[in-house]
Amino acid sequence: MSSHREAPAISKDPVADNTDTYAFVSPDNPTTVTMIANYLPLEAPFGGPNFFEFGDDVLYEIHIDNNGDGYADITYQFTFETQVGDPNTFLYNTGTINSISDAAWNRKQFYSVARVAGGKSQWLGTNLPCPPCNVGPLSTPNYATLASEAINTLSGGRTVFAGQRLEGFYVDLGAIFDLGDLRPLEQLHVGSMLPAAPGVNATNDYSVHSIALQVPISDLTRGGVVPTNPAASNAVVGIWATASRKAAVIRERMTAKLLEVGEWVQVSRLGNPLFNEVIVPMGMKDVWNALAPAGDKQFLANVQQPELAGLLPILYPGYFDNLAAYTAARADLVAILLTGLPSGIVSGFQNYTGKTYADMLRLNVAIPPTVTDPNPLGLVAGDAAGFPNGRRVFDDVVTIELRAIAGLTIPLVDPTYVVDGAVSLVSDGLTDADATYLSQFPYLGTPQSGYQTAPLSTVS
Amino acid sequence: MSSTTRRAFVQNSAAAAAGMTALGAIVAAQADAETVGDSAPVVAYVKDARKGEITVMSGDRTVSVRDRQLAARLSKTVR
Numbered sequence: 001m002s003s004h005r006e007a008p009a010i011s012k013d014p015v016a017d018n019t020d021t022y023a024f025v026s027p028d029n030p031t032t033v034t035m036i037a038n039y040l041p042l043e044a045p046f047g048g049p050n051f052f053e054f055g056d057d058v059l060y061e062i063h064i065d066n067n068g069d070g071y072a073d074i075t076y077q078f079t080f081e082t083q084v085g086d087p088n089t090f091l092y093n094t095g096t097i098n099s100i101s102d103a104a105w106n107r108k109q110f111y112s113v114a115r116v117a118g119g120k121s122q123w124l125g126t127n128l129p130c131p132p133c134n135v136g137p138l139s140t141p142n143y144a145t146l147a148s149e150a151i152n153t154l155s156g157g158r159t160v161f162a163g164q165r166l167e168g169f170y171v172d173l174g175a176i177f178d179l180g181d182l183r184p185l186e187q188l189h190v191g192s193m194l195p196a197a198p199g200v201n202a203t204n205d206y207s208v209h210s211i212a213l214q215v216p217i218s219d220l221t222r223g224g225v226v227p228t229n230p231a232a233s234n235a236v237v238g239i240w241a242t243a244s245r246k247a248a249v250i251r252e253r254m255t256a257k258l259l260e261v262g263e264w265v266q267v268s269r270l271g272n273p274l275f276n277e278v279i280v281p282m283g284m285k286d287v288w289n290a291l292a293p294a295g296d297k298q299f300l301a302n303v304q305q306p307e308l309a310g311l312l313p314i315l316y317p318g319y320f321d322n323l324a325a326y327t328a329a330r331a332d333l334v335a336i337l338l339t340g341l342p343s344g345i346v347s348g349f350q351n352y353t354g355k356t357y358a359d360m361l362r363l364n365v366a367i368p369p370t371v372t373d374p375n376p377l378g379l380v381a382g383d384a385a386g387f388p389n390g391r392r393v394f395d396d397v398v399t400i401e402l403r404a405i406a407g408l409t410i411p412l413v414d415p416t417y418v419v420d421g422a423v424s425l426v427s428d429g430l431t432d433a434d435a436t437y438l439s440q441f442p443y444l445g446t447p448q449s450g451y452q453t454a455p456l457s458t459v460s
Numbered sequence: 461m462s463s464t465t466r467r468a469f470v471q472n473s474a475a476a477a478a479g480m481t482a483l484g485a486i487v488a489a490q491a492d493a494e495t496v497g498d499s500a501p502v503v504a505y506v507k508d509a510r511k512g513e514i515t516v517m518s519g520d521r522t523v524s525v526r527d528r529q530l531a532a533r534l535s536k537t538v539r
Binding site: 264 | 501502503505515517518519520521522
């Protein structure tokens, strides 16, 4: 998945597991940037009685590098506190929850937001309410309205939301993890006897927990400027999200009490989708999660010679011959994932942050959002407001990255390379029509209710 | 740590107890009063007693000290 359960250690700690990170110039408020950090993969909507929530013992952060060194210059920090109304009932809610302050909601969660820059920390908001999970029509009627009560306006023209959202990342997990058996290409797969078939969105109806923050562009850029020239170096910012836990945990016998002490230690991170999932080898995934992007030079060889590029010609024999014959280091993928694209490669576009190899979403804030008919294939389809220029909630990052690894973007750096004909067919068979979004903040859709969601079905 | 060994830790290691007090003093001296009060728990992590490196944690603070004798005494209590 994008980064759901992508590494051995964090797959056992879902509350701290970054699943997706988004960053884009807000289409309905283009003087601002919206950043969304998702956690808690694959929430089944009916997952009670202890419904999903953020970890009170986790530090959630969104980082911005605006000088290209792979370290954060600005960090937004989010810490949570759960408050139980009545500890003598097992109920999440003792009646209908008509507002987020309703006493019938027994397990409320609140959070604080701080902005750290230049070694100074500033509280942007404290005691901000989260919405409950979408339980069902008797418990959480009018859920969209209920959740909208948790959109908080902060000082400085900032807006924040933290709570359950509908999963916006769409992907055919069952097919991809079954030896890369992409259903639309099944008839070409070396091991499949099945005809081509549409994709199956494995994340359909699942939820995540989102931290969405919308800030003025000047909140992020070097010098606090609002760049208007896309070619300017200060128009590009690097963005990633993390989760951290305390260094030590002591469990008290018989009392169920935990003592968590020490400095915060990073246990999860996410910049570009699928980087740790697909690029980083198994033995280094947990280490990658603990690093700042500045340490990503050690993964340069994994980007230059990605394992998946070697597998495609084996899984689909005869259809990726040019890719199989291409032995040069993949400078196209290095640019897309680790440095940004310099000027001169894609006309009128750059998101280059310098020579430091660092996995970050790179957003050129001087490129206006595409308001009419944005293309979910982003930059490779001519829509410069989409991935890998940041990432919008509906961008089809699976198809973009699969095709890039399959060789679609090699001609950007090597015009003599001929792309294999099958590359244009590479897809897991899903589009943004397979998910649901909002046209305004926080952009990710309203989560399905537990009562109204059916368990998984079987497909042939 | 089992209850037996925990009892042994308390009863058989006055030196360790003194050490923990010393460690608490180190942290308390360097941490904000808001985050580390006198009664705040202190955790000491001896990664390698031979090197004498002790990581001391309380509240949000982590402090590294080098004290081979103290590290050896702490290590000895659980051997």
